Amino acid sequence: MPQLDLTATSLDITRAICDVPSVSDDETTLADLIDDAVRALPHLTVHRDGDTIVARTELGxxxxxxxAGHIDTVPINGNVPTRDIEVDGEAFLWGRGTVDMKSGVAVQLKLAAELADPRVDLTWMWYDHExxxxxxxxxxxxxxxRPDLFAADFAILGEPSNGEVEGGCNGTLRAVVSTRGVRAHSARSWIGENAIHKAxxxxxxxxxxRAREIDVDGLAYREGLNAVHIGGGVASNVIPDVCAVEVNYRFAPSRxxxxxxxxxxxxxxxxxxxxxxLSPGARPGLDAPLAQQFLAAVGAEPRPKYGWTDVARFSAMGVPAVNYGPGDPHLAHHDEERVPVSQIESVEHGLRAWLANR
Known part of the structure; x- marks a missing residue:
């Protein structure tokens, strides 16, 4: 099995791990490569749980x-292996996982290898089945x-954020709203009750x-309530007795x-x-002292995260968390998934500037 070279550039590490397929349920090969690479680093203590690897400094x-960053992707659709492309004069790495979120993981692996003496103790978490x-x-x-491994004063998820800082995240709820009727032959519809009409x-x-826009700790979160699926009916000549409308509610972390x-x-x-x-959201967490230091170091103007991410897990455990990673979220899961090389480099620079013990 080839080894993962953490002395390479973040771009090359991105290319290497994207070219190892790791669709959910098939992460073991990539997890093994990451495990082997970080266990070779003497400044890290490594714990593995299934295909989740946690590497920690213990500097006191x-x-x-x-x-943290997840190592799985959605299914591949002809977009592996990666390739270098240019769009409007800008260099990109194209392929599945480049945005969501192996470029973020690559930056983390690069820094995990190099930052043996960081200004804070670090817990690196690379996990499966996101x-x-x-x-x-x-x-x-x-x-x-191992809930003890989540203990921290601040957390960063490498989710794609265009190299900007996105605080917290919206919550998400899915519900099925149903109506009931009475089946009948459609030629004698007056005998039945049409459940689809009742919907x-x-x-x-x-x-x-009218969805709300809600200010939470200085960030404006946009909510949304939408039908995402509707089903009903059993045959073209039968009045339907059941109709179900699935709705998705994205709600601000103030709720x-x-x-x-x-x-x-x-x-x-x-x-x-x-x-x-039903998954609750996470407040921005930007009032924490470490968060303020982080924002100053990376020179970022924080924005809200509209989608749900695992920052909510950390927030629920009392750890303020933000999203910070390369890649445009609009291209996550897209067949034309691609990440600007400049964003990989800028996120690495930002994290290094904050974490290096100068």
Missing amino acids: RPQRVAI EVDAERNGLTRLART APILLRLSEY SAEEAEAHVRDVFAGFDVEISD
Whole structure:
């Protein structure tokens, strides 16, 4: 098996790990490469749980920072191996995982190897199964088996953020709003009750819904409540007796999970509402002293994170966390996924400037 060379540039490390397929459920090969590479570093203590690798400095610093990134990707669609391309005169690395989020992981691996004497103690976390259901997420498993490894004063997720700092994240809720009717032959529709027709008020409420923009600790989070799937009917000549509208609510981190659920149930009062998934958001965490030092070091103007990320896991454990990584989130999972080389370099420079013990 080839070895992972952590003395290479962050760009070359990105290229190397993107060219190792690691679709969710198939992370072991890449996890083995990362494990072997970081165990060779004498300044790190390494713990492995499945395909999640945690590497820590133990220097006795008064503060500790956790820096994490997932190693799995969504399925490949003809976009591996990577290749170098140019778009409007700018250099990019193209291929699955370049944005979400192996370029961020590559920067972390590079710095984990080089920063033997950082200004704070560091916990590096590279984990599996982020792109699938939360229960299988490597951090979910690690939180059960080794919650002590999450202890930190501040955390950074290398999620794509265009090389900017995105504080916290929105929460997400999925619910199924259902109507019931009575089946009948469509030639005698008056005998039945059409469940799809009964769903019209659900769609009307959604079309008339005005999402909020909410200031949370100085960042403006945009909410959204949208239908994402609708199903009903059994045959073209049968009046349907069931219709289900799946909705997704993205809510600002000022709302708790319980408040988000109550809001959705209120919007759809009078209908059967079943909550199928609910993950709270995370407040920006930018008032923490370490966060302020980090922002100053990287010269960033913080923005809100609209999507849900694993910063919420750290926030739930009392650790303020932000997103900071190369790549445009709009290109995550896209078949034309590509990351600007300049962003890989700028994120490495920013983290190094903050963490190096000068």
